[in-house]
Structure formats: C-alpha cells, structure tokens
Amino acid sequence: MDHRCEHVAAGRVGLTGAALAQALDQAGSRCDSGGQRLTAPRRRVLELLLEAEGPVKAYDLIAAFGPDGEAAKPPTVYRALEFLERQGFAHRIQSLNAYVACRLGADIHAAAFLICDCCGATREIEPAGADVLVASAGRDGFVVANLTVEAHGLCAACRAS
Amino acid sequence: MDHRCEHVAAGRVGLTGAALAQALDQAGSRCDSGGQRLTAPRRRVLELLLEAEGPVKAYDLIAAFGPDGEAAKPPTVYRALEFLERQGFAHRIQSLNAYVACRLGADIHAAAFLICDCCGATREIEPAGADVLVASAGRDGFVVANLTVEAHGLCAACRAS
DNA sequence: GGATGTAATGTTATTTCATAACACTTCCAG
DNA sequence: CTGGAAGTGTTATGAAATAACATTACATCC
Structure with a gap:
C-alpha cells in the first residue's frame, strides 16, 4: 500500500496563479447557483487541495490552513472537507485516509x-x-x-x- | 454513511458450532498447503470474524479476543488481520474502518x-x-x-x- | 429595520484507529 | 544444536476523526 521505491509522482502539478483563481471562482459560481455558500474556510481548504499535486492528509490541511502557517482546529477542516465532498469538489481516498480535489467533470459524479x-x-x-x-x-x-x-x-x- | 433508521440487518448470522469449526479447519488446511501458519492469534481473530454477523471493528476484536473476556493488545489483532487479508480470509471495509470474514470463494479474489x-x-x-x-x-x-x-x-x- | 430561525463557525476535549520500536519465543533448515 | 526467519508480547505513541456546546453570520418575514 505504501511507497516501495524512490520514484516520485511525475508531471502532475497542482494549480497556481490564474488557473487556481479560476478554479476557485468556478467553484464559487457553482455554489451560488446551487444555493450553497463557498465560505472562507471551505474556499481555503479547496485552495489547498487544488494547489497540491496529489492526495493530501487531513492533518496536513490543518497544519497549512492559516496563511501565516498557523494551524486550524480539526473540525474546521473536516467540516469543510465534508462540504466539498458533498458538492463534488473533492473526494476522499479511503485507502489512504487522504483527500483530493476533483479533477474531472463539473458535476457531482x-x-x-x-x-x-x-x-x-x-x-x-x-x-x-x-x-x-x-x-x-x-x-x-x-x-x-x-x-x-x-x-x-x-x-x-x-x-x- | 451510518444507520439512518431502526432497521437491523436481517437473516445473516455468523457461523457457530460445527460450521464454524469446519470453516476454521478449512482455513488451516489452506494455510498448510501454502506454507503459511494459522497460528493461535490468527485463528482466534478469524473465529471472531466468522462468528460475527457483519463487519467488526478492530477494537471490538481486541476487546473480545481473550476467551475470558480479557482484551488483546492492538498489535496482536492488527497483525492477525493483516495476515488474514493477505491470505484472502478476511477483507477490510475501508469506508467503515471494519473487517469481515470472506464469505465467498476459497481462493484469494x-x-x-x-x-x-x-x-x-x-x-x-x-x-x-x-x-x-x-x-x-x-x-x-x-x-x-x-x-x-x-x-x-x-x-x-x-x-x- | 429589528426579531427570528437556520446555517456555519469557533473552541475544547475526547474518542477511535493504527503503528513504531524492541525484546523474546518458536520453529524449521542446515 | 545452532543460526536465521517468522511470529508474538509489550509499552508507548502517533494519526485520524468526532462529540458537544458556545458563538457568530445571514437571510427573510413581518
């Protein structure tokens, strides 16, 4: 189940700059039209997931949450993750206890x-x-x-x- | 993800008596022929899984491990579970953090x-x-x-x- | 525009799940 | 009978997730 060699995931990089901003705005729009709110903590967690290259552990999100390197409280992040999953913006990888931003379609799938x-x-x-x-x-x-x-x-x- | 009503799983009952003994013996035989050992703790954990009606939490296995109601140490049970999974005798249900005895074929599948x-x-x-x-x-x-x-x-x- | 109810957040603490590390035993092959 | 691998016992700790309750934001209806 775990890394068995020295290889490192190739190629796949998280979003940055304009692409990141666009993805976040898109998510915001989809929330609006669905009567949902992409609040600050939710947006922040989605941002962290989109920036990442792969699955991210919940406690890594918690640690990285504050812009100044200050950690969040666990429930803050878990609640945001729950919301993002419900909206189809993120998925939980059960076998890794980790989370990823959805890279596919616009709709829940x-x-x-x-x-x-x-x-x-x-x-x-x-x-x-x-x-x-x-x-x-x-x-x-x-x-x-x-x-x-x-x-x-x-x-x-x-x-x- | 969790129980939403008062229903209780119907029909499916764990093994007891002769059927249980037979299932354990069968597992023992399969271990023997594969050069594996169904040692006491492994056998005991498999027994607990077979007796159960459904998925069992690791810490429930730990609590029930001792014949006299005495608990096991976590690594004892986790190691046994790892072995049982490797042999195809048990499966882990990721989305429940629970374990079940394999009810299907004889081979790893x-x-x-x-x-x-x-x-x-x-x-x-x-x-x-x-x-x-x-x-x-x-x-x-x-x-x-x-x-x-x-x-x-x-x-x-x-x-x- | 103030009352009201709901959704979301903040915060503390705890529970649940799983593994690291190391000493000791068992068992078979040579 | 001895050396090594596999297995177990034990202590301690790490990692993941949630319970419970107080507080704040937000819409909406009069």
Missing part, C-alpha cells in the same frame, strides 16, 4: 482512482464498469447511493524503471 | 461490498465490472494489484419499509 503504490501518483478516472456493478446490485434490490472504487498497483512510469 | 446505510447489512459480491476497470487502467499502463469496491446505499428490505 462517481469517481475511481488509480493509486500507484510506488510513486504515490493518484489519478482520478471515470469508473469504467461501475454501471455494471450498480445494475448487478440493482437486480438484488440494492440501490447504490455512493460508490468507492480505488485501484492500487503500479503506474506505467514505475513499471518501466 | 477481488471483492466488492454492498453496504446498507440503513440496517448496516454488508454483502460481499463478485465485483461485476471490475474486469472492465482493470482493462481500462491497463490501457494507460497501470497494472492493478488490488481493487477496493464499496457501494453504499439501501438494501431491498430497508427500501421496502
């Missing part, structure tokens, strides 16, 4: 993750095959409200080296 | 879970659609070693009432 156990790179993908599972569950009378799909393994870069 | 947020019933099923996802990931050069699929929702019984 199902997500799947490919997590490289070597370099730690975490890619969000459309959950191929999820429809099959949901349908299969449905035949048993089970209605899926929320689906977690997390695949651990080795990414192309780490397999090559 | 991929698993998916349907978790009723109302009554807490947790069904292990064959991960329909998983092959599609693994194939899709493969086209990107990602090799899946381990797949977590957890669907939360409402079971037939809870929807009906």
Whole structure:
C-alpha cells in the first residue's frame, strides 16, 4: 500500500496563479447557483487541495490552513472537507485516509482512482464498469447511493524503471 | 454513511458450532498447503470474524479476543488481520474502518461490498465490472494489484419499509 | 429595520484507529 | 544444536476523526 521505491509522482502539478483563481471562482459560481455558500474556510481548504499535486492528509490541511502557517482546529477542516465532498469538489481516498480535489467533470459524479503504490501518483478516472456493478446490485434490490472504487498497483512510469 | 433508521440487518448470522469449526479447519488446511501458519492469534481473530454477523471493528476484536473476556493488545489483532487479508480470509471495509470474514470463494479474489446505510447489512459480491476497470487502467499502463469496491446505499428490505 | 430561525463557525476535549520500536519465543533448515 | 526467519508480547505513541456546546453570520418575514 505504501511507497516501495524512490520514484516520485511525475508531471502532475497542482494549480497556481490564474488557473487556481479560476478554479476557485468556478467553484464559487457553482455554489451560488446551487444555493450553497463557498465560505472562507471551505474556499481555503479547496485552495489547498487544488494547489497540491496529489492526495493530501487531513492533518496536513490543518497544519497549512492559516496563511501565516498557523494551524486550524480539526473540525474546521473536516467540516469543510465534508462540504466539498458533498458538492463534488473533492473526494476522499479511503485507502489512504487522504483527500483530493476533483479533477474531472463539473458535476457531482462517481469517481475511481488509480493509486500507484510506488510513486504515490493518484489519478482520478471515470469508473469504467461501475454501471455494471450498480445494475448487478440493482437486480438484488440494492440501490447504490455512493460508490468507492480505488485501484492500487503500479503506474506505467514505475513499471518501466 | 451510518444507520439512518431502526432497521437491523436481517437473516445473516455468523457461523457457530460445527460450521464454524469446519470453516476454521478449512482455513488451516489452506494455510498448510501454502506454507503459511494459522497460528493461535490468527485463528482466534478469524473465529471472531466468522462468528460475527457483519463487519467488526478492530477494537471490538481486541476487546473480545481473550476467551475470558480479557482484551488483546492492538498489535496482536492488527497483525492477525493483516495476515488474514493477505491470505484472502478476511477483507477490510475501508469506508467503515471494519473487517469481515470472506464469505465467498476459497481462493484469494477481488471483492466488492454492498453496504446498507440503513440496517448496516454488508454483502460481499463478485465485483461485476471490475474486469472492465482493470482493462481500462491497463490501457494507460497501470497494472492493478488490488481493487477496493464499496457501494453504499439501501438494501431491498430497508427500501421496502 | 429589528426579531427570528437556520446555517456555519469557533473552541475544547475526547474518542477511535493504527503503528513504531524492541525484546523474546518458536520453529524449521542446515 | 545452532543460526536465521517468522511470529508474538509489550509499552508507548502517533494519526485520524468526532462529540458537544458556545458563538457568530445571514437571510427573510413581518
């Protein structure tokens, strides 16, 4: 489950500058139109997630929360994360106890993750095959409200080296 | 994610008596043939999981570990769980921080879970659609070693009432 | 524009979950 | 019988998440 080599996630960098500002504004707009409020702490946590290159631990968010390096109180960040997840702006990676900004569509959606156990790179993908599972569950009378799909393994870069 | 009503998981009961003994022996045999050892603590934790009706929290296992009601030390149980997972005898339900005995095939396999947020019933099923996802990931050069699929929702019984 | 109710936040403390580190034992291979 | 690997016991600590309650912001309705 953990890093097994010296590789480091390649390429994927968090947002900065204008791109970051734009992403935050976009989130703000989507909140407005949905009657939701992207308040200061929520915005700040989303900002931290967007800036990051990959999954971020809750306590790293807590530590980085204050602009001056001052930490937040845990509930502040956990509440913001809960909101961001509810709105589809962020996802929780269960198998890592970590959180990522959603890099895909604009709307709330199902997500799947490919997590490289070597370099730690975490890619969000459309959950191929999820429809099959949901349908299969449905035949048993089970209605899926929320689906977690997390695949651990080795990414192309780490397999090559 | 948590129980929202008064429903209680129906029907599914843990193993007892002869069935339990048989399941444990079977696990023992599989360990033997694989050069693994089903030692006392491992066997005991598996027993507790098999006896249970559903997912069990690690600290409940710890509390119930001793035959006389005496608790175990956390590492004892966590190590046993790690072993049982490695052998495919048990699974961890990430979204619940809980563990279940594997109720399916004899061999190590991929698993998916349907978790009723109302009554807490947790069904292990064959991960329909998983092959599609693994194939899709493969086209990107990602090799899946381990797949977590957890669907939360409402079971037939809870929807009906 | 002040009363009112709801949503969100601040704050303290605690609970729950999991692992690090190291000493000791068991068990088999040579 | 001895050396090494795997397993266990034990103490302590670290990491993740939430409970509970006080306070503040915000809309809205009269």
